[in-house]
Amino acid sequence: LKERPSIKNLIGLLIAFTGLIVLLGAPNLQDKYLGVILVLSGAFTWSLGQVFAKPISEKLNGIVITAWLGVLAGPQLILASQLIEGNVVSNIRSADYQAWLIVLYLGLLMNVLGYSIWYYLLGIYPVNKILPIMLLLPVTGVVTAIMFLGERPDLKVFMGGIVILFGVGMILIGKIKNQRVKHI
Incomplete structure (x- = not known):
C-alpha cells in the first residue's frame, strides 16, 4: 500500500493498546494457549484482509463490498453452524421473535451499515489512519453496557477507556484531511 505510519501514529497506537490492556485487565492466560493463538490469528487475518480490501474499497461502494x-x-x-451446532433448519424454525429482532439488528444495522461506512472510509483514507478506529470498540461496548444494561465499571475501566481515546485521538487528529485518497 506504500502507506507509512508516522512516529506520532506509532506512539498513538502504542498508547491505545496500553489503554486496551488497562480496560480489559491482564487476563490469566495460563494454559489457554489455543485461545490466545486463535485470537491473535483472527486479528492478524482480519488486518491482512483490510489491507487487501483497501484497493477494492477505492473502486467499489461500501455497500457493494458488504453485500x-x-x-x-x-x-x-x-x-460451520451445521457442523458445530447441528440442526440449523430446526434452530431457524424454533427461533422466537426476539431472536429474529437480534438477527435483524446485528445483520442490518451492525453489519450492513457499520461495514458499509467502514469500507467507505477505507476507500478514502490511508489504512494506518483508520484501522486504529477499531480500538474504540471496547470503549463503545462499555458505554453501551452502562447505558442499556446498567453496569457500573470500576475506575480501571474508565482509565483504560480514556487512554484508548487519547491514543486513537493522537492518530486521527491532524493531517487526516490532507491524506484523503479521493472524495466520493
Missing part, C-alpha cells in the same frame, strides 16, 4: 462479503461468507457460516 459480496455476505454472499460469500453466508454459505460457509451456515455449514
Whole structure:
C-alpha cells in the first residue's frame, strides 16, 4: 500500500493498546494457549484482509463490498453452524421473535451499515489512519453496557477507556484531511 505510519501514529497506537490492556485487565492466560493463538490469528487475518480490501474499497461502494462479503461468507457460516451446532433448519424454525429482532439488528444495522461506512472510509483514507478506529470498540461496548444494561465499571475501566481515546485521538487528529485518497 506504500502507506507509512508516522512516529506520532506509532506512539498513538502504542498508547491505545496500553489503554486496551488497562480496560480489559491482564487476563490469566495460563494454559489457554489455543485461545490466545486463535485470537491473535483472527486479528492478524482480519488486518491482512483490510489491507487487501483497501484497493477494492477505492473502486467499489461500501455497500457493494458488504453485500459480496455476505454472499460469500453466508454459505460457509451456515455449514460451520451445521457442523458445530447441528440442526440449523430446526434452530431457524424454533427461533422466537426476539431472536429474529437480534438477527435483524446485528445483520442490518451492525453489519450492513457499520461495514458499509467502514469500507467507505477505507476507500478514502490511508489504512494506518483508520484501522486504529477499531480500538474504540471496547470503549463503545462499555458505554453501551452502562447505558442499556446498567453496569457500573470500576475506575480501571474508565482509565483504560480514556487512554484508548487519547491514543486513537493522537492518530486521527491532524493531517487526516490532507491524506484523503479521493472524495466520493
